[in-house]
Amino acid sequence: MTCTCSRLPKEIPLRQAHTVAQVRAAEAALMAALPDGTLMQRAAAGLAATCAGLLPRVYGSRVLVLAGSGDNGGDALFAAARLARRGARAEALLLDPAKAHAEGLAALLAAGGRVTGDAGAFxxxxxxxDGIVGIGGSGPLRPAAAPFATMARRGPVVAVDVPSGVDPDTGEVSGPALRADVTVCFGTHKPGLLIDPGAEYAGVVHLVGIGLDLPPAPVAALQHADVAALLPVPGAESDKYRRGVVGVAAGSARYPGAALLAVAGALRGGAGAVRYTGHAAEEVVRRHPEALVTEAGPARAGRVQAWVVGPGGGDGAEQALREALDTDAPVLADADALTELGRLGPALLAGRTAPTLLTPHAGEAARLLAGIGEHTDADTVAAHRLRSARLLAARYGATVLLKGSTTVVADPDGRARTNPTGTGWLGTAGSGDVLAGLAGSLLATGLGPLDAASVAAYLHGLAGRHAAGTGAPITALDIAEALPSVWRSLTG
Incomplete structure (x- = not known):
């Protein structure tokens, strides 16, 4: 069966994030073709322009550079020199005077700036x-810089390329780090600016183009236009079967609500029909008369284009998961199905030719990691989101949607996407059940697991924001009911 839906163009305007190694290679190639210092002046010009826009006025404003060694400090010093030429009272606090960028410091002094040893200037x-540590740094702030992480400030802190103390490739923060109000990154986003906890330190991220020729990005974040291009659109010849049928094996006598919420998400995810199987059939059809219901289990429930298994599944989750995996349809495993998969290990997925999508939160991810001999806990997973999602994807041979304050979607080939939408109000019971149904429905329309997971997370985050409004508690059903509005906002 072929879904008559639109498909993503080959080239889409993703927000791309490149690794330090990729950026360094692109910088080296560009510098070889440009006069000395050109690349740094491009970066400094963009940085200075952003800073000027943050100040009520440049003339007379106090600007302090926290300058480390190397090019990151040089970018900051050259930018401060530009501001000094416009009348700013620019000072540089050199954290390692012997290794300060000589040309940048000379430019600052020539423009009327000065060096200070007074930490109170902060x-x-x-x-x-913040020109302490650039993309070449790693680990927490060094002792000379660490006090600035907790020091009171008067004005905004602008990070140069990445906040000092944040790992640019992963977003991991292993100790003291400087929290920025704005981060000006050069050439491309860095993964650590898109993934918590690093994203929490980055503030508003402003990209300055400097002419880098970069390879495909290993990490990306969908934007409105990208999601709109991926949303399934029925054609003139579409009917409920051509649009795709999603099967939902969820709920139990103890957790019937999980079935209702998963079906609610699935009904609003673009598929033409939802086929439910499980112990909550009566409750499901009472709440959702559109659903096709049975208690037969996935093996005898009828033909579907994708399965969602696990929300509130209880003791029947293992059997439902095995039956769904025995089909040739894509399978999304969530909640209790993930617990069973962690217990049984990745061998359960061996030999599957259809895609598998796993949607754990941090605790479930820890259980899946235990299934491959990596014993950890939810807090450690949350602190290493990108690493954890990629490891799970590689070892289980499945796409992984790791839920959390930054949702990370990882493919077995190492590609990853981060989700830029959401709100803390999404942390409510049943929210993940709605997300599972939504993602499974998108799988049934014909989207691949990376796209289905990314689009579902994006829509789910927008729906949470829409339901919460200016800030109010919401329920999982509120999120499901907001999905049509946010879908229309993207396509309109």
Whole structure:
């Protein structure tokens, strides 16, 4: 059966994020073709322009550069020199004077700036430039810089390329780190700016183009236009079967609500029909008369284009998961199905030719990791989101949607996407059941697991924001009911 839906163009305007190694290689190639210093001046010009826009006025404003060694400090010093030429009172606090960027420091002094040894200038500045550690750094702030992580500030802190103390490739924060109000990144986003906890330190991220020629990005984030291009659109000849049928094996006598919520998400995910199987059939059809219901289990429920298995599945989750995996349809495993998969290990997925999508939260991810001999806990998973999602995807041979404050979607080939939408109000019981149904429905329309998971997370996050409005508690059913509105907002 072929779904008559639109498909994503080959080239889409993803927000792309490249690794340090990729950026360094692209910078080296560009610098070889440009006069010395050109690339740094491009970066400094963009950085200075952003800083000028943050100040009520440049003339007379106090600007402090926290300058480390190397090019990151040089970018900040050259930017401060540009601001000094416009009348700013620019100072540089050199954290390692012997290794300060000589040309950048000379430019600052020539423009009327000065060097200070007074750490108190941090609290008096109208704007602070964090040029301590660039993309080449790793680990927490060094002792000389660590006090600035907790010091009171007067004006905004602008990070140069990445907040110091944040790992640019992963977003991991292993100790003290400087929290920025704005991060100006050069050439491309860095993965650590899109993934918590690093994203929490980045503030507003502003991209400055410097002419880099970069390879495909290993990490990306969909934007409105990308999601709109992926949403399934029925054709003139579509009927409920051509649009795709999603099967939902969820709920139990103890957790019938999980079935209702998973079906609610599935009904709003673009598939033409939802086929439910499980112990909550009566409750499902009472709440959702559109659903086709049976208690037969996935093996005898009828033909579907994708299965959602596990929400509130209880003791029947293992059998439902095995039956769904025995079909040739894509399978999304969530909740209790993930617990069973962690117990049984990745061998259960061996030999599957159809896609598998796993949608764990941090605790479930820890159980899946235990299934491959990696014993950890939910807090550690949350602190290493990208690493954990990629490891699970590679070892289980499945696409992984790791839920959390930053949702990360990882493919077995190492590609990853982060989700830019959401709200803390999404942390409510049943929210994940709605997400599972939504993602499974998108799978049934014909989207691949990476796209289905990314689009579902995006829509789910927008629906949470829409339901919460200016800030109010919401329920999982509120999220499901907001999905048509946010879908229309994207396509309109």
């Amino acid at each position: 609290g008096r500045a109208d704007l602070v430039l």
